[in-house]
Amino acid sequence: MPSQTNPDDRVTLLQGTLDLLILKTLVLGACHGQGIARSILRQSEEAFFVDHGSLYLALQRLEDKKWISAKWGVSENNRKARFYSLTAKGRQQLAEKTNEWQRLTRAMGLILNGGPGTEEV
Secondary structure: OOOOOOHHHOOOOOOOHHHHHHHHHHOOOOEEHHHHHHHHHHHOOOOOOOOHHHHHHHHHHHHHOOOEEEEEEEOOOOOEEEEEEEOHHHHHHHHHHHHHHHHHHHHHHHHHOOOOOOOOO
């Protein structure tokens, strides 16, 4: 993992990406919001910084869709925190959204790397 990434080098998340990243993070087990944000930052080698406003809106949206559930607990700092868990419906969505993103990234790769039917720029 890089020691420090320039904040200007961070990537802006496309709409829908944050939901997928949260679902993927929760596959590993229940986690509170700050832990989810840190995990995404760490796993992306500091490319994806999730601000709190976006994170908690996404968590609420996912909870409303019944893709995640939440319950109160105590964090490692001994503070009260909501811990989020992936539901069965969330696991199904994770599989579907992962397949969509894999198809999308393959198609983008074909175009950007000059795949069949494309001409070099």
